[in-house]
Amino acid sequence: MSQSKTDPRVVRTRKLIMEAFVDLSSKKEFKDITVKDITTEAMINRATFYYHFEDIYDLLEKALSEVLLINLDCHNFEENGINGDSIVLIFKAITNFQKTLSNRCHRGYEDTIARIIREQLEVIFYKMLLKQNTEEENEALKIAAVMLSWGIYGASVEWRRNSREILPDEFIKSAIPYMMTGIKFSKLG
Amino acid sequence: MSQSKTDPRVVRTRKLIMEAFVDLSSKKEFKDITVKDITTEAMINRATFYYHFEDIYDLLEKALSEVLLINLDCHNFEENGINGDSIVLIFKAITNFQKTLSNRCHRGYEDTIARIIREQLEVIFYKMLLKQNTEEENEALKIAAVMLSWGIYGASVEWRRNSREILPDEFIKSAIPYMMTGIKFSKLG
DNA sequence: CCCGAATCGTTGTATTTCCAACACATTGTA
């Protein structure tokens, strides 16, 4: 919360690196992108890259997380609780995010990307659960968040596998009633 | 020539400041633009501004000089010597530059702008004269450059005053024959 | 197999940029 505002220089530099990376991703596969490519494109020193990121995989994680968060537009959800509408919006955000990813080439890193998506979802669901559950059931809420994130992600896998002719909205809506009873149940637990 | 390449940080920062200034110029008059405005817009620290520029007037000079130089696209001219074609191109560049300026508000600084234009022209003409005169008549060439810069600038003033219905091309072309004899003469001098 | 070129990740030092504070000038306003 009260983190003293970050130095404008790091904001600039991170932005430059991220943009360079996203830019390169649309031209090359991930495996062909070098740190040198990125720093050259971003017009920053290579040593500076390592000041901000452990390595290129660290950058991949953070870049994808950020893009995903922008897709999710989380401020909306964190305020309100979990309900049918928010589930639909989140599901649409994920399928949309994966569509933008398909334009880039991250072959061989599907598992990494899947993990990143689930982790982000988990954080968001946890915050939402905290909002609507004042009591101190933190551990239970964490587990619930994990399950929700895996569930939603799994739904997106299923949708891509053999239901792409159905709109994401329709697809997830059909399952929501059953999801919601599950949520209610976990709340009572 | 051999100036050891400048630190990428200063390139970035100067660019940010210039862009912020050009941006603000299209919204406010120059007299209403503060250093704080610029540094805020450019997202750099105010102290950093003074690391690069003496004050806002210094920025005005350098920004205008740069925009003018871009308009002039000088690399073309410096290679070749002075001739009818280069005169026409330079004249068109000046009138064009002044047209872009008229969209911004620099009221009360017309004299400053005029001086900047003449100074830039003088530098360019001097380089061109050096190219086509190998002998060591540097002082004479400098004077010639001064005269040419004033002359061309004066022509642009005259054009704006009561010949705007004529295209800049036509306007300057009509005078070129007489200009060129003047140049030939100074070369013989 | 070895070699050379390129990238990686790290380090020490120089330079740039940030930040907070200062005295001073200007401006609006009570």
Next chain:
DNA sequence: TACAATGTGTTGGAAATACAACGATTCGGG
């Protein structure tokens, strides 16, 4: 007039970035 608010130009010290160099690793070609 006084006085609050805002901008100017400067300073010293902290933090971020640049740069050059290093050994280690990877990879493709001879």
